[in-house]
């Protein structure tokens with residue numbers, strides 16, 4: 001669950017202003033006020049008039065971002081963004097099993113197994129899924145408790161810190177993964193270039209970003225805020241839809257891509273697009289239990305239909321999965 005805005009600052013909060021991280025323009029209009037909060041300090045989202053990127057401006061400065069990720073609550077509360085009712089580490093077995101399925105699909109797309117790197121490897125469950133299928137795996141993770149967990153509990157090779165400081169040889173990997181990472185970064189193009197350098201020519205890069213906040217569905221909801229009372233939706237749905245002020249908790253997502261802005265960014269980092277697919281992340285608690293209330297059953301149906309519409313490009317995606325390739329020459 002996201003935390004509610006409180007009157008106290010948990011640590012010193014400094015901010016900085018920035019231009020669009022995709023097209024470089026400093027020409028944005030207000031998009032969503034008070035989307036996130038650290039204590040009483042709220043953060044607004046703006047939208048680039050040139051390319052359509054949505055971003056947090058002013059954003060926390062790098063020192064403040066560091067303090068946000070040092071917070072132990074990141075993986076127990078902030079990480080799920082109100083979507084799940086269990087904390088990340090409690091979902092270990094389920095997430096490793098899901099990862100194995102995702103790697104099986106990815107192997108079809110990239111033509112086999114090899115060495116894989118995950119940026120933002122969290123507790124290491126996605127990498128562990130790959131290792132169980134015969135991949136050689138390594139990770140990079142900024143959060144000390146998460147990096148420690150993946151090394152000590154799973155015995156994975158995980159570097160704790162920034163990607164630029166990671167001790168990995170250039171072109172060591174066949175596949176690099178950035179799953180729900182780019183939206184957290186202050187220079188996503190540079191991050192992609194660093195990943196590109198670590199992948200062999202002809203190797204692949206899998207990028208997954210949330211895109212609900214930069215979608216027509218969210219914009220419709222924003223327009224409805226004036227007439228739709230929060231209590232009608234209930235606290236859980238409100239948090240899931242990021243409907244209430246400060247519902248998103250800390251401003252972890254300082255960038256919000258859509259399909260178009262993500263493709264533009266990836267191409268500008270010197271990568272070729274292989275495939276782009278939209279989907280909606282399914283709340284696990286709606287899909288793994290059978291004792292659902294009628295409302296939950298209805299909600300599960302809505303997710304199934306939405307997911308199909310997004311995969312067929314009939315609705316704006318809540319999540320974009322992009323597979324890219326480093327050119328051979």
Ligand SMILES: [Zn+2]
Nearest residue numbers: 020023048051
């Ligand atoms: Zn822009």
